[in-house]
Amino acid sequence: MILNQFKLVFRRFFRSPLISAINLCGLALGIASAYLGLSYAWQEFSYDKSFKDAGKIYRVGVDFMNMGGFAVGPEYLPEYLDLHSNVVESFSRVSVRGKIELQDDGRKLETILVGCDSAFFSLFDFPVVQGESNALMALPDRAVISRDLALKWFGEDHVVGRELEIPVAGELRQYFISGVIDKSSTYTHLIGDLFIPVKPFLAGEASWYSAGFYTYFKLDRKEDYPVFLGELESIRRNEIFDKYAKGSGLTYDEWIKKSDAYRFIITPVTDIHLKSSLNFEMAPGGNLQKVKGLALIGLLILLVAIANYINLTTARSYIRNREIGIKKSLGVHRSQLVKQFIGESMIESAFVAILAIVFLNALLKLFSYWTGSALLLDNYLGAQYYLGCVAFTVLIGLFASAYPSIYLSAIPPQGLLKNTGSIAKGFRFRSALVVIQFAITTALLCGSMVIFSQLKFLNQKDLGFNKDGLLVFENLSSLGNSAETFRKELAANPMVSSSSFAQSLPGSTNLYQSSFMTPEMEYSIPLRVLPVDENFLRTMGIRLLEGEDFIRKEYGDSTVAIINESAKAALGLGNAIGADISNNIRVIGVVSDFHIESLKSGIQPVVLKYDPRANILVLRLKGKSDSQSRANFLKEVNELWNKFNPEFAVQYAFIDETFAGFAEQEEIMSKGILSLTLMALLIACLGLFGLTTFSLKRREKEISIRKVLGSSVGGIVSLFTREFVVLIFFSFLLAIPVAYYFSSQWLGDFAYRIELTWWIFGLGSLVAMMVAILTVGLQCLKAALQNPVKSIRNE
Template identity: 30%
Template sequence: MFKNYFKIVFRNFARQPFYSFINVVGLSIGLAACWFLAMYFFHEKTYDAFLPNANRIAAVALDLKMGDMEGKTTNTPPPLGARLAEYPEIETTARTFNLGETLVKREVKNSEPLIFNESGAVAVDSTFLDLFGFEFVQGNTNALNSHLGLVLTETTAKKYFGNEPAIGKTLSFNDRNFTVSGVLKDLPSNSTLRFDFLLPTKSFRVIENFDWSWIWLQMDTWVKFKKPITETNLAKLEAKLPEMVQKYAPSAFEKIGMSWEDKMKQGDKYNVKFLPLTKLHLEYADIDSRLSTLGDGKQVKMFGIIGIIILLLACVNFINLSTARSIKRAKEVGVRKALGSSKGSLIGQFLVESSVFSISALFLATIITALFIRSFNELTGITFTISSLYQTNVLLVVLILPLLTGLVAGLYPAYYLSKFDTIDTMKKSTGTGSRGFSSVRSGLVVFQFTVSIVLMLGSIIVYRQLSFAQNSKTGIQKENVLVINNTRNFKSISEREVFRQKLLQIPEVKNVTHSTFLPSLGAFNDFYEPEQGSQANAVVQNIAISSYLTDENFVPTLKIELTDGRNFRANSQSDSASVILNETAVKAIGWKNPIGQWMRYPGNVNQRFQVVGVVKDFHLYSVRAAIEPLAIFHESSKTYQTWGSYMAVRLLPNTEKAGIEKISNIWKSSIPNVPFEYDFLDKSFARMYQSENQMASILLVFTALALFIGCLGLFALATFTAEHRTKEIGIRKVLGASVMGITALLSKDFLKLVAIALVIGSPVAWYFMNQWLGDFAYRIDIEWWIFALAGVTAILIAIATVSFQAIRAALMNPVKSLRSE
């Protein structure tokens, strides 16, 4: 019996190759899209699952309110780890400290040294390796017990030592030698922690200097619990922690002249929280963190839903065409029933046929995914391999879905036709009695185009918001600004100033400034106390302020607008006690006449600064965040120390190539042992929208796929409708109907369905995109013309798809049309 089923399947395929081809291709594209997105979905959902004790590890966070600043952060103070280790629920604690840009050098016998400027160096406690349980290639968890120990990843070891054993070899970090004591297996792409070098925290005096401070939030703290983490045991431990904070934090605040009790009475808070590692990647997108791997759970969920929807669209096509074609086989069903076929055997025939088609689509999808995996990698920024496609959880989804599709696609038409009497099924071959199928097909077409319109509207809105973000005025002129990002390797400020003066002699260079940080490249954050009134001891509640340490060239180089007061003066000793604020800082403090007012920095024994200027607000980061209070201090103030050190060089337009070449030559002669590395400020701003750009690209690709699959089905249904109404078209032509009239007749029903889809899809798209735009402090408005554009586009696509077959049918010779039936 099954042999007979397969014979009929292949005969039908040969008799109707057009429909069979569209069925298989449409479903295979849907399966391939779902396959890719399932791979991406499980990659994001299984972050850190490779760690042996991931369910017992948590990041420590602070739930803070300090003046006007409020929120959660994984930035924690140095002493917190040791205090948490005192609790019996916790097995191990470890701290990490990002070392920023670091000059790494390896001396090579009889050759030039290997020198690289690295950003993947992290200082960690000796307990770090035991806490996380990373897999070693060489060495063990005691590798960082020595003050000068060094652990590398496998790829980094090959970069510096080739195929030689790395253990026992020496690398220099900013002219300090460390000896390799361990090599770790490379971390997978779904690891929250990313690093190339691990060095002991006890080798860095800056950490030791702040071991007392509960305000210097420059470290990340990690804990491993003795038991798997649950909401209950986290809540119980967190309830004990306010007592610990109350015991240790007040003395640190008093040391810098701040009263802990007064701050708490004013409504401030300082609560310690735990963020489970298994949830960290996707559930804390809005937290302030140095971790660059934190993702967006909503976005991942959205792409998972899009993958399912794309597959549904392909399945809808498959079911739609299967049901449409099965009507033409009503006579076959009637003959089979007349010859004694049972209802079960008829259902079996249809199920086998649809299963063969769906399995064929799966094989084709396998080829498509292998061919396009590199393109998908470029789209997501993740390096997937062929083996990633065949992970167990991904394969389960990919194998189950086509089987279900085949079952549904075969079961509905089989059950529908097999339940009629023989005479009824013979009648259906003439086209009567097919309203049940017609209404189902119409509903499925509406569903397809509703989804396509929602995705289209989403793509338009995402691209408009990105365009707004990337092209909106940031308050600075970021174009033509070259950023040199490792200037802290100059041995002295005077050496750096000599280099700056040499750059100013280049004809292509207009201005040069040095700063600890630049817009889009971070800032130093701390609390300041604005003074009110004429008394030096009259202060208001402290506020959180971001700041730069820079020179008198900062404002003119970035072309920042001064709205009040003056810029720093060259060689002015008094400006070591001066500060320039932005408009937001002035508003936050509440000064009506800020020039001449004073503010204190408790973090440096209440060092005082007088406001000499106010600049117009400019964006420090992306438009996702509101502009925050900013202070610009002159570098001569030496108010704090930070690893940041950048030089911004404003070049004349269209002189970039010549300017970079000349600057590179001066760099090599000034500081020959340090690689010359540069970037452009506008590109740095653009990179802040990397996740949004990836989202937009993925949306665009899958919107195109949704439209293609929808049009594929629409084209096939239009062809089927034209064939089904061949006699009617012939009669109409004999009676004088025009080609345009017949084309309109055949097209109008489909266009009505697209119009219904537009009505349904528009409010759905508006709701979800309005939610997405809510994450941006500065955003576009969703205007009516966006919906009009999407609607017109969908209708034009539908017209183009349907009219080809409609015109072809209308041009057919009526004699042939009438003869065909």
Template identity: 30%
Template structure:
């Protein structure tokens, strides 16, 4: 019987090649989208699961209350790890202090590479369960050791055995390779970390760490830990919540105490998808994208199923006699249902095979856009089980309505020729078309709003001129030590307008300070400023706009105790005439000499943070160079490199463009926008395929009617209008439904941004015009073809 079902199904598919093509292609595209989204969701949900202790690894975090608002951060004071290790060893198996992942120069013989890595305490390999290729997880016990991944080992040592070899870091300190570990997957927290070296080397490289051994107010490090088996997360949080508060009270740090710090552990299984906090409450995060793309995947496959349903039921009259004859000779309705389901499942399996081919073709591009390293899980049985089960469900859903509808025909009426589809027979098809375009239009509106939000933020005034600025992270001392000579040489080259030093890049804020005092400050006001130390040329390099007072003057000795505020700082401090006012911080006293327009240095989606720019010739973290607008950038970079090499020949010249670094701040939103546009385009494609098939069937069904109308004088325009208006009406209904739905969801999404675009009416108007034009173009081919047909041929049988 099954063989018979398959034979008849193949025969029908061959007989109706056009509708089969539309069904198989539509289902294949829909399933390809579902598979791609499924791989993306799998990658997101498996983030960090590479680490074997994934369920017990935690990050130490803290809440701090600032003027009534609670903020959450993962930057910790230096003494915290030691206290937790000593006093709470019964709940923590490992406790690891870590620096932030940063670039350093690694030198071996004549090879010099810039690579990112961390300084971490010796238990890090065990905590991260690193898969060691050489050495073991105790490799960091030697204070001068470094462990590297396979990628760095190959790049630095080639085919040599790296074990025991000495690497010089930043031309300052030597580290001995004591282990090599496998590259961490891209979907892990530490995928950019090419090496780990010891905390002892960190202290030797940065002597200022020693002054922070008992400083609970300086939050500049990370702390990771692994809980003991059976440790209860809530009980641990309750036990450690006041650790910092007690110690800042002990040390008399009233400023840190005023922020009411609360320490807690945050499990690794929430780091990636659930890392968002609002006013001290964990509210979600990237998980919203998992839900969003999951829903999109379901809707896209539903669109393909709707195509199948519509074309199958539209051709019901053609198969009515077949049903009648089969029932007459004894076929049961259940057998007919099985027949139609077998056809549906066969089409779905063909669609699955084609979808895998489409996924293979699209995956490289999809990985690039999504910034992932996904691949089809060929060796994973679960992947194939899910695909086959998913295909079966799709086939059953797609074939359910046709099977139940076609099998219900009465044989007496069909064979007597009195069978009529009825005036409401097309209603289900119309409802499904409306549903198709409602989903597609909602996706289009959402995509436009995502791109508009990104563009709106990109167009936000940033307060400085990004074009032509090159920023260089200083990893070694010589260029800084010869800054005046470097500056003189670069200015003399004629290619550089100015060069400056600063403690933060123009696109980042590395330091935040509190505890400032000024005239008129409210006693209960808590302050927290972005604190940037700059050389006097910084203003000319950035091109900032001084709106009150003046900029720093290079040879003005008085400026060594001066400060420039941004607008937000002046407003926060409630200073109507800030120039000349005195600001104190501990024993230091600063005179405000100027106020600048706000510069967007951190997230462009948030308000600008109050910032203090302090004159400091020793600021050395970054060098920032403005190239003259009339100079070729390649020539300028060659000149800058030559000057840098003159004073520091051992260090590789590594630079970044400020405008490129700023553009990276939009990467996540642009990625979501591109993926949404891709899925929306495919949704429209699937919907249009169904519409094209429906229009083709209607033109075929109304051949004689069109012939009569042409004989009676109807023009091509009349017939085109007759064929098109029903479909346009359905799309208009879809627009009416989709617009408020899209408005509701996108308005909620925009609430996540403090600096956001408004939902304008023209977005919906443009979407309506585009949707109607697409519909008209899709239908017009068949409508015009029917209108141009020879009425003699269509009426010949009459």
């Protein structure tokens, strides 16, 4: 029986090899695209869920004094809860120290250092390659490293007991490796490859108004979460309000309603990657809507491929009409025919699965090329992943074959034997599938054009300062008193036009907020604060509109400030110069508005305070230097840095790259969507090509008779193309409203966005129309040019 079905499948394939290949390849390509999109979504939703007790782990951040929500919290909180909580099983404070440089006999390797409590590895149970999992950091001089770091630094992953000299708190300290963990198989928001005890980084402050540590808590039971919330509320009422706010004359209920009141932000660890976007997040998170969008596009492409498969299968059904009619006449039951057709579809699915795996590998490379990074990590490329693809293919094969099986088995035997069964109904159904296919494809094309137009608009948007040629050094504090000397030596370089010290910069994630109010205001308002020196405006290229710039003072001046136009408006200042905006802070100047965040956010009100202390150094490089000159300059920078601080690696970045990074997720998404859109267009055109070819094959004699009776080639092409053009036009009527709605929703995330004009949707529709006409027209032209004698000589 099975052997016979194999024979039938092969016989049918070689009877129309081109149409059969298009049918199977279209379905395989759709399955591969859908599986890729769904796998990416699965990856994003899998973050931090592989830990044994992930459902009981929570991160606690804070929000106070109108400074915005922080992913970090006070170091004192875990100690307090450890003594007073009835539901906290264990906790860990985590301090990300940033990049450090390991050195040994001239070898150097940059890695991220993380300080954590000893319970960290019981909360987050990464696979342990070597070491005792319950005692990874039992002593203060023990360190845990990732397997990747072990292989890079030692050349092997069994390195327990080996020594490492690690720069900590400005000095080199000796640590012994007590464990090696494997992070590569775990999707997590936790960064770092080198872990040491957190104690050297603790300030020992019993203060609630500090936030410098990521604090994680594991509860005894998941059901204890309401109790945990109650304990945090008790801390806010009995510890924070009583100590810091009770003297204000406000009741507790009045205090918590104020915008600058203290609050805890509790986030389940499994929600951090996709649902948390607080200040000082440990790593950039994903975007839930975009993940859902890419998964949906994958499913839409699968729908296009299934529509193709059903279309071509039912269109070719007339070839088997007599076979099915004879079987029915001989008493074969309908259910037996359905089983036969599904069995044949399963055999086809086996070939489709092989093709899908081939296409899947090609799509992985295509996505990596288009996006600049692997959307799917190497963890997927194993037997389990491919077995999943095969299972997915079989499932889709069953679904796709269901309608053709039912459709073919339902036609009466007399209709089958005469080749007249359900032709009109089948044509209407196939026409509907063509409309759906091109509606999906056109909507994706229009969406891609909207995304690329928006990204082009953002790249050309004026930021309010000149971002080109700005080089930023972020770890200047490690130079201590040598920072000023380092700046002067760099400023003497002919490539540097100006330099400035600041505590933070536009594009940075650590701009803080503070409360300000004029004497006329009833309530204070939160404004972003940017501590800078007297050279900041000139170095950044920000225009001073009113008043004067800061004057050099060695220890700063906390009584003066410069505000931007938005801050002036927010404070309701008509004449801002000389105005008191809080705690005897006097406005001495007003600058033009400038962006400090992603262009998804609007212009923020900003207060520039004078503080020349060195934390960040920014250099303005002269002109547009060529890549070789810039490379030589950066080499000199490294040499100079090593002269002052050889133990720590220099950290620098160009601000234009920082702002480009804000749009990186959108760019990756846009390229991913464009790739999937091209897949959808290719699959739709394959289906249209196959359907046209098959339709023209059935109507060869009609075309020949028309030519004999005097029809021109152009007339024949126009006649047969018109049928498909009408269908594609109807698909536009469906696609454009859908594309407009979802484009509007996506653009709603941006403070600055393009207008959705008619030409975007018109151009997307025109591209789809031209591709469709080209696909159909060439086949019609080929049929119209054929010698009519070949088709009707035997009539």
